[in-house]
């Protein structure tokens with residue numbers, strides 16, 4: 561690891577004042593489980609300075625807003641899992657956060673860090689000169705691609721690794737982003753960017769911006785939700801495929817549905833065709849099967865990951881039937 565300087569600002573204002581104009585030179589650290597424990601130790605990133613933000617009061621805690629929960633970006637994942645208010649008002653988020661890594665990771669890792677973590681692609685993590693590192697190739701396109709994208713891939717075929725992200729997109733959450741010159745709010749389904757939009761980054765954050773807070777609308781009255789995740793190993797692993805599903809039923813008929821996939825695309829993937837296939841239908845074997853098929857409509861598998869298509873269909877169907 562290269563030498564670097566470390567700063568521990570006292571306020572959010574002080575933290576944003578320390579950020580620069582270029583990604584990578586001055587880096588933000590929250591829990592450090594990815595940026596420090598992964599990126600820097602594996603020499604993927606060598607910032608001149610690390611700005612620590614985990615302790616900042618302005619970024620911590622779970623507050624009740626009007627019709628929503630406001631969760632500070634530096635809130636621990638384990639606090640989210642255990643929060644009675646999250647379990648009541650946004651159970652989908654509590655479920656998804658509970659599927660992240662291990663208890664140790666959830667005790668160190670923060671919500672902001674989970675949303676902003678870098679891809680787990682083995683070529684990226686082994687420092688191949690790929691698009692993500694400023695090169696001009698995606699080695700997975702013709703290489704070992706069994707865990708890569710089947711939807712929205714190209715030119716890079718990473719999948720987004722976060723478990724909290726599909727749940728938050730399904731819940732219609734938004735991100736409050738702060739810089740030294742002001743703040744902006746971005747709906748979470750616009751926060752993540754595909755490789756076609758920006759092949760180097762996975763979200764819209766500028767180098768001088770900090771993700772401050774996530775606003776999570778209360779789950780609609782009468783809705784039911786579930787997060788299902790398929791992994792190679794149950795003990796801990798990133799999703800091969802996951803689904804955050806939320807439905808509102810009236811007399812067994814679907815009034816509204818939100819279905820967001822993880823582990824299959826470079827961004828949390830909102831399966832709008834699956835949602836449309838469900839609306840107005842009785843939630844049963846036939847409609848859940850149809851939604852599973854619709855969820856992967858347009859999928860373009862690589863040489864070794866076609867198995868993700870039936871896997872995703874089955875996971876969507878299983879998730880929906882559990883809500884019937």
Ligand SMILES: Cc1cc2nc3c(=O)[nH]c(=O)nc-3n(C[C@H](O)[C@H](O)[C@H](O)COP(=O)(O)OP(=O)(O)OC[C@H]3O[C@@H](n4cnc5c(N)ncnc54)[C@H](O)[C@@H]3O)c2cc1C
Nearest residue numbers: 590591592593594595661669670672673674676722723771
């Ligand atoms: C063994 C292991 C297993 C894991 N399994 C899973 C899993 O199953 N599912 C899953 O979703 N994740 C998993 N992870 C990833 C883990 O959840 C993340 O590493 C963790 O959530 C990151 O949080 P952090 O606070 O440590 O972030 P950091 O490591 O401090 O930061 C991560 C990235 O986010 C940026 N960042 C952090 N906070 C902010 C902010 N407020 N504003 C702007 N940028 C910010 C940093 O600059 C950095 O690029 C696993 C990690 C490990 C090591």
